[in-house]
Amino acid sequence: MSNDDKRPWPQAGRERMIFPTPIDICAFGVKDPHDELLAKMDQGSVFMMGDNPALPRMPEKPTLIDFFNLRFTGMTLHHLTTAAKRAYDEGCSEKVIMACLLHDIANGCLLRTDHGYWGAQLIAPYVDEEVAWAVKYHQALRYTPDPAVGYPYPEAYKKFFGEDYDPPAYIKRDAAYAMQHPWYMTARYVTMYDLYFFDDVEPVKIEFFADIIARNFRQPEEGLGYDDSPSSHMWRTMIWPNNFL
Numbered sequence: 001m002s003n004d005d006k007r008p009w010p011q012a013g014r015e016r017m018i019f020p021t022p023i024d025i026c027a028f029g030v031k032d033p034h035d036e037l038l039a040k041m042d043q044g045s046v047f048m049m050g051d052n053p054a055l056p057r058m059p060e061k062p063t064l065i066d067f068f069n070l071r072f073t074g075m076t077l078h079h080l081t082t083a084a085k086r087a088y089d090e091g092c093s094e095k096v097i098m099a100c101l102l103h104d105i106a107n108g109c110l111l112r113t114d115h116g117y118w119g120a121q122l123i124a125p126y127v128d129e130e131v132a133w134a135v136k137y138h139q140a141l142r143y144t145p146d147p148a149v150g151y152p153y154p155e156a157y158k159k160f161f162g163e164d165y166d167p168p169a170y171i172k173r174d175a176a177y178a179m180q181h182p183w184y185m186t187a188r189y190v191t192m193y194d195l196y197f198f199d200d201v202e203p204v205k206i207e208f209f210a211d212i213i214a215r216n217f218r219q220p221e222e223g224l225g226y227d228d229s230p231s232s233h234m235w236r237t238m239i240w241p242n243n244f245l
Helices: 022-028 034-043 064-070 074-089 094-102 105-109 115-126 129-141 155-161 169-179 184-192 206-216 232-239
Strands: 015-017 045-047
Touching: 015 034, 034 045, 064 074, 064 105, 064 206, 074 094, 074 105, 074 206, 094 129, 094 184, 094 206, 105 115, 115 129, 115 232, 129 169, 129 184, 169 184
Parallel strands: 015 045
Antiparallel strands: none
């Protein structure tokens, strides 16, 4: 939060309790605090809604660049900007550069599972259809070698998932579909310019792409999350990830 941000914090003067996500309780053995937290509500405690002081505060009308700088993990920010810079340096079209810049956007501060599908829905109202398509289908194509264009199965995936990992049927189905599509190479370039966390490359600031973003991302006047698009709730989830409801 900047020093000149004078907006009041919500629920002032009370303890603001964060309830863990249900999947953490179900899948990871996190203690269910339901009864304990409900009992505290009569003691000046409330469930958190709105800005969490533990997170950088978003501006009132957040832009795509704000999400990169204030919500994404450092690894995700580095991963996306360096992939896009590689596409830029190779002379790719701005659609390819944008697809590289946004391909793992769901990993930034939303969720990792099926991140290509979630990411495509997240950006679809704001980018060219081809860009969203490439983000969606890179999910399946990254598991699918194509020697004709110089894309092998990533060695990193053998370490991530095991050498005997067999992708599920929907991944194979979607990869086969994508490889016959006119936009195939847009999505394929995303997989080809992908960089992994252990790759030693110079960091690139998101501001390097400001002009390309301005030409290729339809920034809503109200700010991302407040424009009532089909995915605005997903951007709000990244603004307020600890809301109780």
